[in-house]
Amino acid sequence: MIKNKNLLFALKILLLIILFLSALYFENAYRQRLIGLIVIFVLFLVNNISKYFLKDHNKLFLLFFLDILLIYMMESNSRLLINYFFHSFYIITFLEASLILPLKKGLIVGIITVIISMIKYGYLIYYKFNLSNVSQMVFFLTVNILILVIAAFAQHTKEEKEKKDVLYKKLLDTHKKLKEYTDELNRLSVIEERNRIARDIHDTLGHDMTALIMQLQMADHYSRSDLVKSAEMLNSSLKTARDSLSKIREVVETLRGKETSPELAIKTLADEFSKKTGSKIELKIEGEILKNHNINRAVYHILQEGMTNALRHGNASRIWIRLAYSNEDIKFSIRDNGQGALVLIEGFGLKGIRERVEAFGGKVEYRSQDGFIIDGFIPLETNSENLEGSLL
Template structure:
């Protein structure tokens, strides 16, 4: 709104300057015409011609052309004001036309008035101040104003001088005409400086608004960053809540599965106790049933816990968790397990830790249960961009490697981390896995 008010003020000054230029140009042309008529009426034309430096030609035609061209200024100004914002080319075209009209008027007035160039120059500043060629326009305007000065032009052109025509009047009248002529020129210059002042104010206002807008955008960006961080925290909290809910769900499944399984086993054992003395065949069948229930319960529990993070990893880092796992295996099952790791504190993401821990756990279980192994070796190396894991045993191995629950589960875990896993029979069973690492936060 303030910018629009400033534009209105600038247009008012431009209109004021236009009327001053219009009045000055018309006054000079009419004054010359009337002065020639006065000289002719007093029969002093011969003496006057002998004393002056030049003649304007047909004074009446001069006055008419001056009026016409000054009115053309008004037309181009109107086109710029009302249509320039919609069609930018109109501004450039009308300013070029104004520049040509200004030179035509200066020539008609024999360089006695070049203030019309200030009018054109002011319009250039008002409309093209932001143009990349603004410096060229300013330089061209200054040069044009200098070379059209009447004193400079009279050095190589025989122009009529307004002073010659003022001299035909009495001294009192001459003072009045000189005063009028000088006042009109001074008013043109004053109007020019006033327009320049308002244009500069307009530019400063635009700069200020741009700066304020930049500060507002910076503040908005800071707020956006803050909100984004808050959203990230909320998303993280929601993910944790979802994980807790999922763990609770799985915990309930384990509770129900184990409750069902153990209840069936207890009931079966009670029945076996009752049948132990009298019905050995029925007892055998009952024990088979209990065995089936137990196996089914183990399978259900395994399916439920496959997505849980080991409790050991919640309390310890990966290296310590694996060490505890191996120590417990040695003590409870009496199997020799050697563990080698070249990194004391492995700094891995949670999904990487889970995968490596479960693979080691599954390999140890399979080696003892299926391979009848008495010695197991676990090698864990941190390389430049990956974790290399190798688990080998001295068990019986297998004639043909078939994809079962354990091997399929290991493959899925490793592939989710863009890694690879291979199985082989080499004096036992060997599992090799390579997992690309993304170094995470340090352990507490």
């Protein structure tokens, strides 16, 4: 591209020199007039060389007007009414302006160049009015206008192509960024899904394994005094193990089983946990449970982990659960009579509860007071427009 530009510039300078020498041949200029023409032409060449190195369109715009002035000065020093070699400089000038300058500025330079070039024809018709000279003027004017229109159209096409190239480049950059964002979103989605599955496995497996251990301990205890009761506990343990295996398979395969009502699912969770562990659970649900699978699923796992934590780490025998539904939020409280915690360290279970709550813009608080207490809420207003898009 640069080589082509240099070649065109060299050809233009060579053409100007040939045209000037040809004009001088017909001028028969001597001494002062010859020196004047040469000085003006040298200035014209210097101005053209300056244009080659300039990038600022405003400065180029001014230099083209200087070109027109110098050409007119050369014509004014000609002994002929019209020297067509000098006159051809006008065509080269407005053609170059139309191709280099923006469309509007190129048209301005072109129109002014055509007008200035017609001054000499005006003198010609004034001094020698005849059909031949009028025809020459009309022909030259028509050719100039035609060249100007073609050059303007070429510049318009060039600018449109440049705009399309810029838009295409932006489109490619946007596409590249979009692909990067998509890849990053896919990566984050995979991480979120892994975390969700990890929490579900922990909640399900931890909950059921805690119940299973309690049942096996009770079976071991009754094995020394009541074999029938011990066998019942072993059978119950076997059922718990099978249920756990079934739940784990559902989580790993990310399959959802038959949907039940949220209230029934929570009550069943509390009843089964109470039966399997022997702990007494008091469940209180206030308000109307909303139909939002994601939030209901999160609440389910929060209660599941809360009960498991009370038994596993607090050795609690009683657990009080309160759920309060309103139009603004869901408040939950899980309280037990266990040993509490002198120093609170969030393990995987408590961390999972916090992640589930904060995923919906809620807050949760842990404290030790006559046992262990988990208090929190999930706002509903911030999740009303995106009920299905939250992290589970």
